[in-house]
Amino acid sequence: MGAWILFFMVIVLLGWLNQKHRYSGKLRTVYRELKELAERVRQGNSSPHDLPVWESRLRELERHPNEFNRLDEEIGLREALLLYLEKHYPGDERLGKLREAAAFRKDAVWGMKMRR
Numbered sequence: 001m002g003a004w005i006l007f008f009m010v011i012v013l014l015g016w017l018n019q020k021h022r023y024s025g026k027l028r029t030v031y032r033e034l035k036e037l038a039e040r041v042r043q044g045n046s047s048p049h050d051l052p053v054w055e056s057r058l059r060e061l062e063r064h065p066n067e068f069n070r071l072d073e074e075i076g077l078r079e080a081l082l083l084y085l086e087k088h089y090p091g092d093e094r095l096g097k098l099r100e101a102a103a104f105r106k107d108a109v110w111g112m113k114m115r116r
Contacts, residue, residue: 030060031071038080041087048088054081078102 034057040046058081061068071077082098 026060027064027067030057031067033057034061034071034077035075037084038075038077041080041084046084046087050084051089054084076102 033053037046037050037054037057040050061071068077078098079102082095082102085092085095085098
């Protein structure tokens with residue numbers, strides 16, 4: 001019985017550490033700033049000077065692919081970046097790949113790409 005309790009406590013501790021790591025201060029800041037940028041793009045309040053912020057935050061988030069996918073599902077991150085680049089940088093070489101990526105969404109259960 002004691003071994004089961006210890007096993008349960010280890011599982012709870014690992015879950016807590018995972019949650020703490022997932023939402024560290026730096027990652028929370030990246031989440032908040034990307035949500036704000038996406039909201040500004042959708043409201044039409046973005047500016048060309050936001051590109052360095054987009055790029056640095058996306059680089060940071062790409063180190064955490066699960067979080068990148070979660071935020072993309074939550075706020076449509078790829079679509080917001082696509083809208084931003086189309087508006088301010090229509091000649092950007094990333095537009096083709098972003099259009100293709102934004103045209104598909106991943107099914108949360110199966111992980112399959114589905115056409116919208």
